[in-house]
Amino acid sequence: MISVVILGAGNLAVHLFEALNNADQVSVVQWFNRTLNPLESYKNRAAITNDISKLVDADVYILAISDDAISGFSEQLPIHDKLVVHTSGSVGIHDLDKKHRRGVFYPLQTFSKDAEIDFKDVPICIEALDKNDLHLLKGLAEAIGCAYYKINTEQRQMLHLCAVYVNNFTNQLYRIAHEISDAKGISFDVLKPLILETAKKVQTLSPYMAQTGPAKRNDKKTIKKHLKLIENKDHKAIYELLTDSIKKTHGRQKL
């Protein structure tokens, strides 16, 4: 049995609580937050507290708090030589106070309040300074059914950057398509199966192999036609830059 204290009450903290609380080999022994209000609805399922001096003993303390707060908060924690992990993609392992045994438990996934997430679809990037602690974090990931990857701080920061490309930037491309289709009275629903299939394709094929379309074919006529159709200059700049990028990847000359 791995005993866990969760610290924080954001989206990730809530999703982690549900996953850890459901796991047979894990016991969430306490849930801390500076204010009790967001934890109130869980008080029958967890020992909640807002008093940092009352932290109970546990195998691992998981900080699910904002990046900027990690360093200072880890310093304030009134515990020593305990395994304290943060859950951030961009904060270094050494940003945790050195009075702790330090580690990282970074779930590479997008969490929203409303959307349920199956932890089987959440890869965990783990890192620890101590070999036994790394082993414990592997056990924790396995207990909630996650694939885990041993990822060091530099790699994790790169993954966090990659996540911005495949999640935030991709979502912005969806948004642009939504704007364009909306303006012409077309339901965004028409595009949803293509969006899903595009993501499915790279589950088995490399993005390089999966690429199709006018930029890859260097189909100048279609590209010119599209540039004429685009009314918004920001949309046009994105079209041009990504078309160039595809051409370069696939050995075509620039626009």
Added chain:
Amino acid sequence: MISVVILGAGNLAVHLFEALNNADQVSVVQWFNRTLNPLESYKNRAAITNDISKLVDADVYILAISDDAISGFSEQLPIHDKLVVHTSGSVGIHDLDKKHRRGVFYPLQTFSKDAEIDFKDVPICIEALDKNDLHLLKGLAEAIGCAYYKINTEQRQMLHLCAVYVNNFTNQLYRIAHEISDAKGISFDVLKPLILETAKKVQTLSPYMAQTGPAKRNDKKTIKKHLKLIENKDHKAIYELLTDSIKKTHGRQKL
């Protein structure tokens, strides 16, 4: 029963043949291609031909050929007053020769040779000059289990443009993440669940509502950190442009 002649032998033609051939209410009465070679393996399942003068009678003739060939080929077809449809996103309905009853049957999906596709996930954009023909095309879409949308030529050309954003450009963002992760010895597998979840999220949430991340939060510290991490100047330009785009969408100032 709707009788169909397929013309062409590319990816889409093959996928259409399989779908139409499996449909109870459809009969593929002939499959034409300029060269017989790509059709040889289907000769036991379809009447194949490379002789345009031998086209048989059918309810609908589906041109699954390249955009540039549609206009000229429709002119050469030795039939009159028959429903001839093309399958292109960017070619106008009036580019078909006016001796035909004209229509469009545009499947908005990405087709690859190897990947099986369930036609339930293929929305069909239909257009026809004649009301009865439109009705026939609806029946054809329904027969292969597709959702269909009545979309005019201008809308269809805009959808084709949108498809470039959500398919080709999105896939290029995956490619960039692949390049960045590869360079640091990180398996691209770590990113796959996030890619899929990002696409799943907008099946029920608007891209606007689904957005998260440093650009939306205007988290200057993280954006600065990322820009320092990016080694490739093309990747950096894309990061900056899409970050600005997200900021604009969500009412933040420019970088």
